[in-house]
Amino acid sequence: MADMAVVLAGGGGERLSVLTAERAVSAVPFGGKYRIVDFVLSNCCHSHVEHVALVTQHVPTSLHDHVGSGRAWDLDRRAGGIEILQPYRTQSHAGWYRGTADALTQNWDAIEERRPDRVLVLPGDHVYRMDYRALAQTHVEHKASVTLAVTRVPSDQSRRFGMVDLDRDGRVKTLHEKPAHSTATHGSMGICLFDFEVLGDALRARPVDLVLDVIVPLVERGGVYAHEFSGYWEDVGTLSTYFAANLDLVSPEPHFALHDPRWPILTRDEERPPVRIEASAAVERSLIANGCRIAGSVRRSVLSPGVVVEPGAEVVDSVILSETRIGAGARVSGAILDKYVQVGEGARVGEPAGEDERCDFSGLTVVGKDATIPDLAVVHRSSIIGPGARAEDFTSEVSPGSQLSGRSWLADVAARTGSRQ
């Protein structure tokens, strides 16, 4: 039985703020050394799914760099393996993907060529370990035309999910997308296994959204079943869930075990030396990836490869992405710092501003890629520093809840080159 997986990795959007300014959600780093897409690709690898197509649209460069030939997941294959389904034009057609179903429709020829018996549609921005063979087993047992992976959802969270009502056999009776209130106990995880013919037929009507235009009508016809998943699963596509899921990894009893020798999370090897902890360092309750050098203090934080924390610097309750440097005596708290950020000596990032502070992102401070925060600068809570912001852009303290826009790298180089002539 040959299944083909289609990973929806085209999303960017606003939800992850400046983290997705220059990359797709799937390519956002997670858990110190991984990218979000690693979880779904590792699941494919360990579940023996041998054809994987990645649907890309929003700034895919970073995703392409990461996935490469698919080697890290043993998906660099002579036959099958990984392929990219990008938006394209023909003599008679040009179209960005208008939605998830549209992306599948536009690529139906490519999917059909592979002659899969079933098509497994997978969101590219979830953190979980799942054996898709168990999902397929449920599908076969029910002789289903579509099987949705579902998980128990707390009643106050229903507006984040497609809530499903099930009958006693596990058949989906109704599916309500993001209802304000729901009596249903289970939500769809966005993971769906389609019989090839069923999906092909449904796409003839040129649907746009996979849930609203394809699955809901199929539910009404019957034949859609649920596969209950009880393990850890998190949609990390929002700043608050992304931050919380990262920090959960450094809690005393994390909900998700990054290390499982039977189901390792595979990623592209960065070829960095072991973590260097200097004599002056103080480190606890943190995840620190190879290539980091720590001379200051790090607590309750997740550090990606190559982060440098200089002496006297302090990092607390934060997520710091690759190659970022925290200058001597600086303090970073409750913040997400993207890659290549330079925090100047004695600077304060995520500084509380007293009682009346506004908390647009539950108090989180987010600093975009390549931003430089000058020495002694103060960036208050809930503020956002755009990618590439430079020291001279900081004219005063960055007040709580405010946004400092970044600079385009190209425009910056062009301006500097122009001024030299």
Place this chain on the structure above:
Amino acid sequence: VNGSRYAYVLAGGEGRRLCLLSERRAKPAVPFGGKYRIIDFTLSNCVNSGIYDVGVLTQYRPTSLNRHIGTGRPWDLDRTRGGIQILQPSLGAVRSDWYQGTADAIYRNLIHLRRRRIDQVLVLSGDHLYTMDYNVLYAFHVRNQARATVAVTEVPADMTHHFGILETDEKGRVVGFQEKPRTAPKSRMASMGVYLFDRDSLIQWLEEDAGMSDSSHDFGKDVIPRLVARDEGVFAYPFPHYWQDVGTVDSYYESHRALLTDRPPIDLADPDWVIHTQSADRPPVRFEAGCRVAGSMIANGCTIGGEVVRSVLFPGVTVPRGAVVRDSIVMGDSIIQRGAVVDRAILDKLVEVGEGARVGEGDDSKPNTACPDHLSTGLTIIGKGAHLPDGITIGRNARIGAYVTRSYFTSDVQSGGVVDGPESVH
């Protein structure tokens, strides 16, 4: 141009003086630097120099080495043309037999030069630590119109008796060679075991050497001295950077200490000279509440709840709350249980130190009774997969064999003591 160079890497070394560390693996496969194996440095030098055609000569306990090399993927040596090939001893051809010495090993593999369109051939040791751009060596060789070039490094005067010492004229031509001189030589330039030969000259010299019954068929002992004596055009390339033969337990330990200094002699984080190795698919290091870590290198996959000071930990080591590791090297997937203390020790892979055990205890400096020459500076060494019972005390200069279990211990182990493990199948 890159396709036109070829390197032999000699990786059959026993590394006897490394004691337990090379008991069950060839010296080039000995783990080093928190995540690497010794051979990674040579293989990375090759590919970082643009040499993607490498033959690795193996003989002594090659399993660990062969598994590490695999298809050559980490070094981009899994290639359609060239790449990496294991050159094992074999039977069946005219020249088939065990490798007698380094020169003999190459002699039995000269066939690999037959169809390669190369003018020179590199012969490297797989068991040294250094980062060298071999392009510089090639340029030196060509500039001097040498037939053989030997890379040399300056060693301290009191160490010359461990090395092959070369004496050169002002142009770099080698005019004298002494293998491990007993009396103080004129020069302190030691051969690094890195040779660049003219291809056809090498074939001629090795054919000749093979026919000599009084030769031990070794480059250092036989071939190079003979070429120098006959003035065959041997030049010495003075390599100005760090080079270390981690041949003894002490030098192995000191090389790790050097990595922990403020200015380590090899920058493992140099983005322009990455040391490539197999990746371990491990999550980042997990530091738990209350841990205390200073002056250490800790690889992905470790979990630290206790105290780690001035130590190097390989992937997957667990040091829970209440355990202490000081001035030690701990290899992959070892676990130091609560209340245990490890001090000035080298633990091989998969070692378990029981609760409250003490490894490297006291200040008795009695040398090891089984290998007094190699275990006398206070280091205690624990073999692969050894399980040390709860509460046991193991003194200094002690040697605990691979795969010992709790039943092997009837009492504490005094300084200089030996507990042999089960014999390996061979």
